[in-house]
Amino acid sequence: MSEVIAIASQKGGVGKTTTAVNLGTSLAILGQRVLLVDLDPQGSIAANFHLEDINVEYGLFDVIVNKIPLALAICDIGLDNLEIVPTNIKNEEEEINYFTHALQVRLLKGILSKIRKEYDYIILDCPPSLGTVTINALTAADALLIPVQPEYFSLKALGKFLRSIKNIGKKHNPQLKLKGILITMFDRRLKRSKAIIGELQYSFKNIVFETIIPRNSKLAEAPAVGKPVALLDMSSPGAVAYFKLAEEIINSRNRRTKTIMKGISGEQNV
Ligand SMILES: Nc1ncnc2c1ncn2[C@@H]1O[C@H](COP(=O)(O)OP(=O)(O)O)[C@@H](O)[C@H]1O
Ligand SMILES: [Mg+2]
Numbered sequence: 001m002s003e004v005i006a007i008a009s010q011k012g013g014v015g016k017t018t019t020a021v022n023l024g025t026s027l028a029i030l031g032q033r034v035l036l037v038d039l040d041p042q043g044s045i046a047a048n049f050h051l052e053d054i055n056v057e058y059g060l061f062d063v064i065v066n067k068i069p070l071a072l073a074i075c076d077i078g079l080d081n082l083e084i085v086p087t088n089i090k091n092e093e094e095e096i097n098y099f100t101h102a103l104q105v106r107l108l109k110g111i112l113s114k115i116r117k118e119y120d121y122i123i124l125d126c127p128p129s130l131g132t133v134t135i136n137a138l139t140a141a142d143a144l145l146i147p148v149q150p151e152y153f154s155l156k157a158l159g160k161f162l163r164s165i166k167n168i169g170k171k172h173n174p175q176l177k178l179k180g181i182l183i184t185m186f187d188r189r190l191k192r193s194k195a196i197i198g199e200l201q202y203s204f205k206n207i208v209f210e211t212i213i214p215r216n217s218k219l220a221e222a223p224a225v226g227k228p229v230a231l232l233d234m235s236s237p238g239a240v241a242y243f244k245l246a247e248e249i250i251n252s253r254n255r256r257t258k259t260i261m262k263g264i265s266g267e268q269n270v
Contacts, residue, residue: 002035002119003253004112005179006141010161012128015147015184017044018219019245020125022238025228026246028081032120035074037085037112039137040127041095046086049077050226059088063111064101070111079231102132105172109140121249130164138165139172143179147213150183150196155203179252180209182245187215211245214238 007016007023017040024036037060038045046052046059058073063085075084089095101107112122124137138144144165148154158181169176181204187193201208213219216238222229230239 004122006124006137008126022242041089059086108136143177145179150193184213185215
């Protein structure tokens, strides 16, 4: 049975999509069967693989709104073990329709339940808000991964986000676990980033991933060529970091974890 991991944060530009694409690819290269589901109406996953260049017939929009089977929206992108569900939203009207249908918070959970056994990991790339679509993801997920940039406001925002997540979990998914907080776009040259990482590790003991994703030009360039970083430059620091994260995730799979409802304590849990 697959593990469903939602990648969420209330902030945009923190590395959610980059993590979904590159963690998903690394897991796939390591032999795990992965489905990447783009929940963001901006369609960033499709953009990262240049799927706009080919004719995508169906996406999550059609599954959520027009009730077509999920199997019809799964795209083969020519990589072993990795498949994608794009959002495929074409205009504002469709976007409003999509968020309105997502008021039914258990919709995605029902949709994913039919294909869960075909994958080892299903990764949900969430929009940068706690709206109906993200609530669907948190209801469908087994675990949550939160990317955080080591910046001044991150600590406070993270505490607030975790409280909101806890309330959502209590109401819709008491079994939800916190996979971990992932530090992204770390720039070694900045002293204050190091200090903030220290604070994050102190304040959120045991729930911050050991792997830290560096700010890396290859990671930023990869979407322009439509490839995950591992296929652009396997030995770049960004690719190496996402492989390390994939290994950390595979190794943590069998660890005993408490649910998100039990307070901040224990291993990789909230
Ligand atoms: N570790 C990194 N190093 C360099 N650039 C990055 C890194 N992570 C993300 N980026 C770039 O930052 C921008 C925002 O990242 P993205 O993953 O789209 O964020 P989100 O999905 O949270 O909005 C993108 O242009 C992406 O290429
Ligand atoms: Mg994104």
